[in-house]
Amino acid sequence: MSILVTGGAGFIGSHLVERLLQEGNNVVVVDCLWTGSADNIKKFQDNDKFKFINCDVRNCISIPEDMFGKILYIYHLACPASPDHFERSPVEILETCFQGTKNVLDLALKSKAKVLIASTSEIYGDPEVSPQSEKYWGNTNSFGPRSCYDEGKRITEALAYGYQKSHGLEIRIARIFNVYGPSMQIDDGRAVPNFIAAAKEGRPLLIYGDGSSTRSFQYVSDCVSGLIALMKSNYRQPVNIGNDIETRVDDIAKLIVELVQAKLGDESAAPDFKYLTAREDDPRRRKPDITLANEVLHWKPTVTLRDGLMATMDYFM
Ligand code: NAD
Numbered sequence: 001m002s003i004l005v006t007g008g009a010g011f012i013g014s015h016l017v018e019r020l021l022q023e024g025n026n027v028v029v030v031d032c033l034w035t036g037s038a039d040n041i042k043k044f045q046d047n048d049k050f051k052f053i054n055c056d057v058r059n060c061i062s063i064p065e066d067m068f069g070k071i072l073y074i075y076h077l078a079c080p081a082s083p084d085h086f087e088r089s090p091v092e093i094l095e096t097c098f099q100g101t102k103n104v105l106d107l108a109l110k111s112k113a114k115v116l117i118a119s120t121s122e123i124y125g126d127p128e129v130s131p132q133s134e135k136y137w138g139n140t141n142s143f144g145p146r147s148c149y150d151e152g153k154r155i156t157e158a159l160a161y162g163y164q165k166s167h168g169l170e171i172r173i174a175r176i177f178n179v180y181g182p183s184m185q186i187d188d189g190r191a192v193p194n195f196i197a198a199a200k201e202g203r204p205l206l207i208y209g210d211g212s213s214t215r216s217f218q219y220v221s222d223c224v225s226g227l228i229a230l231m232k233s234n235y236r237q238p239v240n241i242g243n244d245i246e247t248r249v250d251d252i253a254k255l256i257v258e259l260v261q262a263k264l265g266d267e268s269a270a271p272d273f274k275y276l277t278a279r280e281d282d283p284r285r286r287k288p289d290i291t292l293a294n295e296v297l298h299w300k301p302t303v304t305l306r307d308g309l310m311a312t313m314d315y316f317m
Contacts, residue, residue, distance in 0.1 A: 002026035002068035004113070006057055006104060007077030009036035011184045012118070012176075015220045016075060016227060021047055026068040032056040035080045040183050057100035058092075061107050071111040073231055076104045077118040079153075083146070083279065084189030090148035097152030098159065105163045114170035116231045117160050121177040121242060122150045126283045131246075133289035134175065134238050144281045157238065164236065172230045177242025177288045181220030181308065182315030192217065192309070195253050196316050199260035202271050209278035211250025215286045218243035219308030222301035229297040242288035243301040252305070259309055263317060 003020055007013040008029030013036065020027050026049045029041060033054065044050040051067055057078045063071065079096050080086075086093065101117070108115045124132045125140030140150040163169040180192040187197070198205045218241070226241035250273065257270050293299050303311075 001070050001072050002028050004028045004030060004063065004071050004074045005077065006030045006075070006100075007036065007079065007118070009033055009038065009041045009052070010077060011036070011040070011181070012179055012220060012223060013075075013077045014040035014183055015181070016077070016224050017041065017044060017050070019224050019228065021049055025049065027051070028053065028063060028067060028071070030055050030057065030061055030063075031078060035082070035085060035185070035188065037185065057103055058095050059103070061103050063107070071107075071113045074104060074108050074113050074115045075118070075227065075231065076101065076115055079118070081120070081149075082188040082190050086146055086149050093148040094152045097156045101156045101159050105159065105169060109163070109167055109169055114172070114231065115160070116172040116174060116227060117156055118227075119157050119173050119175045119238065120149070120153050121175055121240070121286055121288065122146070122283075123154050123157065123175065124283070125150055126281065127285060130285045131244060131287040131289040132240070134240055134292055141281050145279070146281045171236065172233070173238035174227055174230050174241045175238050175288075176223060177240065177286060178215050178217050179220050179223045180217050181312050183220075184312075186316060191215070191249065191252065192256070192312065193316065195256040196260065196313060199257045199271055200264070200317055204272040204274040205253045205257065206274050206276055207250055207253060208276050208282060209249070210275060211248060211253070211273070213249050213278070213282065213284045214246045215249060215252070216243050216246045216288060217252070217305060217308070218301050219303035219311070222303050226293060226297065226299050226301075229299045233297055235296045239293050239296065240288040240290055241293060241299075242290060244288050244290050245305065246285070246287040247305065255306065256309060259306070259313060260317070263313055
């Protein structure tokens with residue numbers, strides 16, 4: 001019996017695979033290495049319990065019968081997650097969200113597997129309420145630069161609901177809030193690696209907007225624990241998986257500069273911040289209400305922003 005992880009060569013996926021292997025499971029990764037990397041899974045290659053299939057989930061997914069036997073669980077993470085990709089490949093992202101997810105759900109039906117869908121806080125759009133609980137329906141723009149992802153993930157959830165309703169498929173929906181940690185791509189356009197790279201090289205840190213918008217960053221190991229707890233639970237509605245400590249973007253940038261300078265032992269002047277026009281439709285606030293995750297999964301994040309950033313820097317520097 002095995003566990004399938006789509007997107008397992010990506011940032012969150014590779015951490016999840018590592019944990020599942022540590023727990024003694026057979027793990028099959030399906031990934032087309034679009035935004036992930038072979039480097040992220042190199043360390044598993046000698047493990048007999050690990051298999052990799054290079055495949056785009058938009059095409060039919062086929063898992064050889066003799067691979068590890070029956071698939072019990074599917075974690076469906078395959079999808080680009082960085083704003084740079086939203087700008088470059090909107091149609092491909094929408095195809096991944098709809099056709100890719102449909103292929104995964106069909107495979108789950110055939111295998112009688114339970115599926116966890118990696119949804120996102122972005123389905124709340126630019127929220128009018130804070131914190132965002134699972135009951136909030138969101139404020140998204142269907143015709144804009146982020147629509148492929150925000151609306152794509154909304155259709156992913158709707159599709160999963162349809163399969164649960166029509167076919168009785170066992171579905172779990174994780175609404176994941178911003179995650180950071182080792183194995184992110186340094187150049188994929190997300191705030192934490194962007195800030196670390198700039199601070200390390202002494203370049204100005206680019207902040208979109210005036211710095212007052214907020215994010216609630218969770219360290220990747222917390223996210224992985226939340227996903228596994230949700231998969232094991234009996235809860236069939238969406239659950240927020242995030243850290244509820246909200247921080248201004250400019251405060252995160254300042255903390256990263258402080259930590260990078262301390263790590264480099266650099267006494268010279270700190271790099272500047274350069275404020276750019278806010279990205280269109282970028283959410284101004286992000287703060288999860290994690291009461292539900294607490295109640296139904298007995299899960300809450302444990303890694304502080306400072307500790308998580310230091311571990312992330314150990315990877316990048
Ligand atoms: P990532 O880009 O590092 O990983 C995604 C992986 O999926 C990559 O390895 C990529 O090659 C693969 N992939 C993408 N499209 C594919 C396709 N069509 N077929 C096969 N493989 C494909 O991103 P991540 O940060 O690890 O995110 C993983 C999942 O979690 C995504 O579904 C994302 O929407 C969700 N999520 C992430 C965050 C975050 O902050 N990182 C927040 C909310 C939700």
